[in-house]
Amino acid sequence: MTDDPQAPGEFGFIARHFAPLAGPEGLGLGDDAALFRPSAGMETVISADMMVEAVHFFPDDPPDLIARKLLRCNLSDLAAMGAVPRGYLLAIAKPDRLHDAWFSEFARGLATDQATFGLTLFGGDTTRSTGPLVLSLTILGDVPAGAALRRSGARPGDSVWASGTIGDAALGLLARQGKLPDPDGMLRDRYLLPHPRMGLGLAVRDIAHAAMDISDGLVQDAGHLARASNVRITIDADCVPSSAAARAAGGDWLETRLTGGDDYELLLTCPADRTDALLAAASASGTALTRIGAVEPGQGVVVLDQAGRGISFARPGWQHF
Amino acid sequence: MTDDPQAPGEFGFIARHFAPLAGPEGLGLGDDAALFRPSAGMETVISADMMVEAVHFFPDDPPDLIARKLLRCNLSDLAAMGAVPRGYLLAIAKPDRLHDAWFSEFARGLATDQATFGLTLFGGDTTRSTGPLVLSLTILGDVPAGAALRRSGARPGDSVWASGTIGDAALGLLARQGKLPDPDGMLRDRYLLPHPRMGLGLAVRDIAHAAMDISDGLVQDAGHLARASNVRITIDADCVPSSAAARAAGGDWLETRLTGGDDYELLLTCPADRTDALLAAASASGTALTRIGAVEPGQGVVVLDQAGRGISFARPGWQHF
Numbered sequence A, B: 001m002t003d004d005p006q007a008p009g010e011f012g013f014i015a016r017h018f019a020p021l022a023g024p025e026g027l028g029l030g031d032d033a034a035l036f037r038p039s040a041g042m043e044t045v046i047s048a049d050m051m052v053e054a055v056h057f058f059p060d061d062p063p064d065l066i067a068r069k070l071l072r073c074n075l076s077d078l079a080a081m082g083a084v085p086r087g088y089l090l091a092i093a094k095p096d097r098l099h100d101a102w103f104s105e106f107a108r109g110l111a112t113d114q115a116t117f118g119l120t121l122f123g124g125d126t127t128r129s130t131g132p133l134v135l136s137l138t139i140l141g142d143v144p145a146g147a148a149l150r151r152s153g154a155r156p157g158d159s160v161w162a163s164g165t166i167g168d169a170a171l172g173l174l175a176r177q178g179k180l181p182d183p184d185g186m187l188r189d190r191y192l193l194p195h196p197r198m199g200l201g202l203a204v205r206d207i208a209h210a211a212m213d214i215s216d217g218l219v220q221d222a223g224h225l226a227r228a229s230n231v232r233i234t235i236d237a238d239c240v241p242s243s244a245a246a247r248a249a250g251g252d253w254l255e256t257r258l259t260g261g262d263d264y265e266l267l268l269t270c271p272a273d274r275t276d277a278l279l280a281a282a283s284a285s286g287t288a289l290t291r292i293g294a295v296e297p298g299q300g301v302v303v304l305d306q307a308g309r310g311i312s313f314a315r316p317g318w319q320h321f
Helices: A010-016 A024-029 A065-079 A098-117 A169-177 A186-192 A196-205 A217-230 A245-250 A252-257 A272-284 B009-015 B023-030 B063-081 B100-117 B167-175 B186-192 B198-203 B218-229 B244-248 B250-259 B272-284
Strands: A035-036 A042-054 A082-095 A118-130 A132-142 A159-163 A212-216 A232-236 A265-272 A289-296 A300-304 B034-035 B042-050 B082-093 B122-129 B134-144 B159-163 B210-214 B232-234 B265-270 B289-295 B301-305
Touching: A010 A098, A010 A118, A024 A082, A024 A252, A024 B122, A035 A082, A035 A118, A035 B009, A042 A065, A042 B063, A042 B082, A065 A082, A065 A098, A065 A132, A065 A196, A065 A212, A082 A196, A082 B134, A098 A118, A132 B042, A132 B082, A132 B134, A159 A232, A159 A272, A169 A186, A169 A245, A169 A252, A186 A245, A186 B042, A212 A217, A217 A232, A217 A245, A217 A252, A217 A265, A217 A300, A265 A272, A265 B082, A272 A289, A300 B100, A300 B289, B009 B100, B009 B122, B023 B034, B023 B122, B034 B082, B034 B122, B042 B063, B063 B082, B063 B100, B063 B134, B063 B210, B063 B265, B082 B198, B100 B122, B159 B167, B159 B232, B159 B272, B167 B186, B167 B244, B186 B244, B210 B218, B210 B244, B218 B232, B218 B250, B218 B265, B218 B301, B265 B272, B272 B289
Parallel strands: A042 B122, A082 A118, A118 B042, A232 A300, B082 B122, B232 B301
Antiparallel strands: A035 B042, A042 A132, A042 B034, A082 A132, A159 A265, A159 A289, A212 A265, A232 A289, B042 B134, B082 B134, B159 B265, B159 B289, B210 B265, B232 B289
């Protein structure tokens, strides 16, 4: 590593685009590794997410939004555990066809969201790809020792809640593909730039029984939570919050909304006697929170229509392969 | 995530190959993130390395060796800081053409080296690649707070040392490409499977002034250390330790040996009054350590021949792009 932005190859590339993003833990991106210390009494929450060109984003998506989506997908995992973000490592497999102008925009997106979410770059790796651009981000956050929200804490009698609105990003992907009208671009924006619920995760950490982020489709993700907690989750389809833009897209999209990916909302369960505290916490964090179902003894996920009849879907959510 | 190895898609894939590798920090690979706590008084050392098919390894290299090299490249970064490995996160972009048999071997390699080096899988991500297999590993280790070895500690008057032998892996790559005879396969083995110097890194942590791992070519990496410490490093070419197999390859390969990548040996500097302690520590860790040069006031790296004349090379080391 060098701090000369004019240096050839990867060293100048890192100096130009990434050294300005590094925090003190990154040691100037000039050592073999980063040094990280959790704050006193805290433990470290760590998650990794990889995004592949033409799989997770379109080659002509704006580079700054690709960067911010990558960071925000990982931030959403921290939110789900009730953690405060600290920093991240970023590995990039870079095709030769992508040049400085692209990565300058990409780094600008990272800088924007570093400021928004209060974290810095700790380190990473840059290398060459013979195929698509591949981005791999590992995020680190702090949570008081033993206090992390888990998927395994749901208990029969809990209510089930979802933040924000569900399905906009899946509809936004269809809009991005020209398969759905999206006059004001609101759905597409939700696909391009998720809004991780950091404040909500923190606010409900000592109230919710279980939490996870909804990233691969509500029904599939609820299934993961049900399984981890060894319970059954029933969801009232009509209660699942939808945006005005999603409603304008019509009722035929129910399956897309409930099984589509990229929401990055939070799914929570809450004991009956803590409902008021949950709603107060959500309100204090400025996040809409909607009751969408209940936790029961049993297994799996059941989605009910207005008449209380089960609805079945062709697939419960996004499969990465 | 599910623990059903028969489940379709990524969930069964993770259950079959990776869930058995997870440590307690990984929470069964079934939560949004891992939870990690450094041991008391320690801080966390973190590094990330990415390997791309047809860039860092051959498509027909044995999958278990690809896995072990990936892990060992990252372990070498911990060794350079004097850290003890704890765990890792692994992100995989998987081309459709690679099937279960391949990943079964790959996971077997990880299991082997997890046992050898004492670490476990904390988490990660699996997704689809439309191009090459891309592997991104983030490693975490423990070091006593404030005790990590750094590149920036070299001082004029220090001696410069290299572990093991230098250049075997670069020659092994040529042998792998059929450009060099390698009758007993020793050079190729050094290319395929590095030996990170964990014991040496720990043993010299309180003795050496500076350390880094030699991964992209001795001359280039020495330049990084010189720059981080604001000193000049002189290297006596004749002192750079070579293996019998490398010597059998002849003297024409000096440039390849001194500027080739993939050694994963350690480069150390040591104050004059600590030479005996350094050699005793190296001996106790069972690692060969050879004095190859000196630290002087100034900048950059100078490689000297037997007559004390400077040798120049076309390029100092491996450039990732």
